[in-house]
Amino acid sequence: MTNIIPRRRRIVRPLFWSDGLKRSTMEPSTAPGRMGCLLRRPAEKRMGGERRSERRSKMNRCVSMSRRGFLAFGGAAAAALATGSLTGCAPSMLQEGGSAEGSGGATSDVAVWAGGKVSATELEASAVEGEPIVDFVEELSFDVVVVGAGTAGLPAALAAHEAGASVAVLQKEASPVAQGMLAARVVKDRSTEAGMTAYLHELHELNAHRPRIDLLRAYVERSQEALEWYESKLAAAGFDACEESDSKDHVYADGNCYVQGLLFSDSMQAPTTALAEQAANDGVEFFYETPAVQLVTEGGSIVGVVGRTDDGEYKKFLASKGVVLATGDYQNNEAMVERYVPDAQDFGRKQINKTGDGHLMGLMAGAVMEPGSPSKMIHGGKGCFREEPFLALNLNGERFMYEDVPYGDRNTILRDQPEHRMVTLFDANYADQVYGWGSDPTVPTVANGTPEKIAAFVEDGTLLAADSIEELAQTVGLPVEATVASVRRYNELCAKGEDLDFGKASKYLRPVDTPPFYAMPREYAVSAILGGLLVNADGQCLNEEGEPIKGLYAAGNCSGPFYGRYDYSLSTMGLSVGRCITCGYLAGRAVAGA
Ligand SMILES: Cc1cc2nc3c(=O)[nH]c(=O)nc-3n(C[C@H](O)[C@H](O)[C@H](O)COP(=O)(O)OP(=O)(O)OC[C@H]3O[C@@H](n4cnc5c(N)ncnc54)[C@H](O)[C@@H]3O)c2cc1C
Incomplete structure (x- = not known):
C-alpha cells in the first residue's frame, strides 16, 4: 500500500x-491539428522574413528609446512619448500600463512588462507582442472587435451585431474553436425568487466566497434569456441538435431553483461553427488566422487591437465602442500556469494553443487579474x-x-x-x-x-x-x-x-x-483554467482602482472571478459553458450599448 x-x-x-x-x-480536443505549430514559436519566426526583422529592429529602437528616455529624461520624455511626438513611436502599453523593467532586456527571463504584471517568458509563450507595433498593412474600422471565435466570443459578436454595431472577430486559428458539450441555465419560470437567491448563495459558498457576487447574479438572472437567445440563433443557423440533460432542481427551505442542462451535439464545436457561419452571413466580419497581438490604446482608453496575419504582417482594427477579449484560458502558457495555478503544472492539457493572449494584452493595458489562484478543471476523460x-x-x-x-x-x-x-x-x-x-x-x-x-x-x-x-x-x-x-x-x-x-x-x-x-x-488532464481579468457584470475590465477601462471588455475564461474553489465544482453540470455563453452575450450587448 x-x-x-x-x-x-x-x-x-x-x-x-x-x-x-x-x-x-x-x-478529444476539438482544436484543428495545425494549430500546434504555433506553440512557442520564437519571436523572429513569428515575425516572418527580412522585412519583418527590419521592422522588429525599428520597434526595438522605439522601445529602447522609451526606456532610455525614462531614465535619462524622466518626465519630459514620458510626456513626449505619451503624445507620440517621438518620431515613429506609437503610444504603447509602456506608457499606459506601467514600465518595462529588468536587467536583461525584453527577451530575458527576468524582464517584466506592465510593472511586473507580465513577464517576458509569459509573453514569449503567447501570440502577444510587447514592443509597440507601428507598421500596418491595413487599418480597418468597426464599432466592436471581438477577439476569439469560441464559446463566449461568438455570442459576444452576435449580440453586439444584433444591437446595431459593426463587428469584427479576430480568430487565432483557421476556424472557430470551442470545446465542451453541456451548458447549464437557470430557468426562472420554474424557480422561485427565494430559490434563485438560495442558489446564488450556494454557488458563492461553494466557491469559497471568492466570486464577485455581481457576476454570479448576472448568471443566475440572465442565463435563461442568454441561452434561449443562443438557441434561437442556432435554430436560425439550421442547428437544432440540442437536448435536455443533467438538469437539477435545487430545493431549499424557502423555494427552488431549476437549473437545466442543455446538451449541444457531442461538442460545442459544431454549434460554434454553425453560429460563426450564420454571423458571417449576417454581416459580422471574421478574420481567421489573425491572432490579436496587442491592444491599441489612446489616453487610457482601448481604441482597437492589432491582428497579425499568417504571413506576419500587422493589421490595425479600430473599435470605436470597444474590444471584447474572449481568448479562453492560458493552459498552454507554462509560465502563466506556474505563476497563477502551480498545482496544475504537472498535468497534461486537453486544449492546445490557449496561451492567455487576452489576459496578457489586458494586463499590458492596465487591467488586473482576478485576485487569488483561479479554479481549475482537471478531469479524467x-x-x-x-x-x-x-x-x-x-x-x-x-x-x-x-x-x-x-x-x-x-x-x-x-x-x-x-x-x-x-x-x-x-x-x-x-x-x-x-x-x-x-x-x-x-x-x-x-x-x-x-x-x-x-x-x-x-x-x-x-x-x-x-x-x-x-x-x-x-x-x-x-x-x-x-x-x-x-x-x-x-x-x-x-x-x-x-x-x-x-x-x-x-x-x-x-x-x-x-x-x-x-x-x-x-x-487526468487540464480541461480548463477558470480565472481571468477582473470584470464587472457588463464584462468591463477593471483597473487597479476598480474602475472600468474605457473600451475594454472580457468574457469567458478570460474574465472573472466567477469561481474560487480550488477545483471546479460539478454540482452544476455545464456551468462553465452556460456561464461563458451568458457572459459573452452580456458583454456583447454592453459594448454595443444595448
Ligand atoms: C474536453 C473538454 C470538455 C469540456 N466539457 C465541458 C462541458 O461539457 N461543460 C462545461 O460547462 N464545460 C466544459 N469544458 C470547459 C469549457 O469548454 C470551457 O471552460 C469553455 O468552453 C471556455 O470558453 P471560452 O469562450 O472562455 O474559451 P474558448 O471556447 O476556448 O474560446 C477561445 C477562443 O479564442 C481563440 N483565441 C485565443 N487566443 C487568441 C488570439 N490571440 N486572437 C484571436 N483568437 C484567439 C481560440 O482559438 C478560441 O477559439 C470542457 C473543456 C474541455 C477541454
Whole structure:
C-alpha cells in the first residue's frame, strides 16, 4: 500500500496506454491539428522574413528609446512619448500600463512588462507582442472587435451585431474553436425568487466566497434569456441538435431553483461553427488566422487591437465602442500556469494553443487579474462511472486513496501518483452496486453506464473486460502481482466492512470477485483554467482602482472571478459553458450599448 509516490520514482508503464490507438479515454480536443505549430514559436519566426526583422529592429529602437528616455529624461520624455511626438513611436502599453523593467532586456527571463504584471517568458509563450507595433498593412474600422471565435466570443459578436454595431472577430486559428458539450441555465419560470437567491448563495459558498457576487447574479438572472437567445440563433443557423440533460432542481427551505442542462451535439464545436457561419452571413466580419497581438490604446482608453496575419504582417482594427477579449484560458502558457495555478503544472492539457493572449494584452493595458489562484478543471476523460467509488489503483497496481472523493477533486490526490493516471476496477455486480449507492446508471451522460453502454465501451476499447484479475491486469498494462495483491487486500477489507487502509465509507466497500471483471483507465488532464481579468457584470475590465477601462471588455475564461474553489465544482453540470455563453452575450450587448 502506498499513498504518496515520490515524483521521480520509476513507474511501470501500462501496455494499454503505450498504444496510441487505444488512448480513447481522453476527451478529444476539438482544436484543428495545425494549430500546434504555433506553440512557442520564437519571436523572429513569428515575425516572418527580412522585412519583418527590419521592422522588429525599428520597434526595438522605439522601445529602447522609451526606456532610455525614462531614465535619462524622466518626465519630459514620458510626456513626449505619451503624445507620440517621438518620431515613429506609437503610444504603447509602456506608457499606459506601467514600465518595462529588468536587467536583461525584453527577451530575458527576468524582464517584466506592465510593472511586473507580465513577464517576458509569459509573453514569449503567447501570440502577444510587447514592443509597440507601428507598421500596418491595413487599418480597418468597426464599432466592436471581438477577439476569439469560441464559446463566449461568438455570442459576444452576435449580440453586439444584433444591437446595431459593426463587428469584427479576430480568430487565432483557421476556424472557430470551442470545446465542451453541456451548458447549464437557470430557468426562472420554474424557480422561485427565494430559490434563485438560495442558489446564488450556494454557488458563492461553494466557491469559497471568492466570486464577485455581481457576476454570479448576472448568471443566475440572465442565463435563461442568454441561452434561449443562443438557441434561437442556432435554430436560425439550421442547428437544432440540442437536448435536455443533467438538469437539477435545487430545493431549499424557502423555494427552488431549476437549473437545466442543455446538451449541444457531442461538442460545442459544431454549434460554434454553425453560429460563426450564420454571423458571417449576417454581416459580422471574421478574420481567421489573425491572432490579436496587442491592444491599441489612446489616453487610457482601448481604441482597437492589432491582428497579425499568417504571413506576419500587422493589421490595425479600430473599435470605436470597444474590444471584447474572449481568448479562453492560458493552459498552454507554462509560465502563466506556474505563476497563477502551480498545482496544475504537472498535468497534461486537453486544449492546445490557449496561451492567455487576452489576459496578457489586458494586463499590458492596465487591467488586473482576478485576485487569488483561479479554479481549475482537471478531469479524467470520457467513459463510464467517473463518480462511482469503485476500487481504484495507480499505475503500480497499488491502491492509493479512499475512492469516495468527488470526481472533480480527484486530481489533487492523483497529482502525486504516477502519470496522474488510475484504473477503476469493478465486476459483474456493478449495476446493483451503483443503484445501491443512489446513482442512476440510466442518466444519459457519458459519466454513467447502462449495460448497453458498458458493452459499447468494451467494444470500442474504452473499457477493458476479462474473466480473471490476472488477465485484466495484463490487458490494461498493470503489474499483475501487485494488482492481484491489491484486489485481494481490498476484498478482505470489504469482508470486514471497514476500510482500515484509507477510510472509505463502508457502504462503498463491495468486493471485486465476480467475473467478468472490468477496468476503466483514466488519465487526468487540464480541461480548463477558470480565472481571468477582473470584470464587472457588463464584462468591463477593471483597473487597479476598480474602475472600468474605457473600451475594454472580457468574457469567458478570460474574465472573472466567477469561481474560487480550488477545483471546479460539478454540482452544476455545464456551468462553465452556460456561464461563458451568458457572459459573452452580456458583454456583447454592453459594448454595443444595448
Ligand atoms: C474536453 C473538454 C470538455 C469540456 N466539457 C465541458 C462541458 O461539457 N461543460 C462545461 O460547462 N464545460 C466544459 N469544458 C470547459 C469549457 O469548454 C470551457 O471552460 C469553455 O468552453 C471556455 O470558453 P471560452 O469562450 O472562455 O474559451 P474558448 O471556447 O476556448 O474560446 C477561445 C477562443 O479564442 C481563440 N483565441 C485565443 N487566443 C487568441 C488570439 N490571440 N486572437 C484571436 N483568437 C484567439 C481560440 O482559438 C478560441 O477559439 C470542457 C473543456 C474541455 C477541454
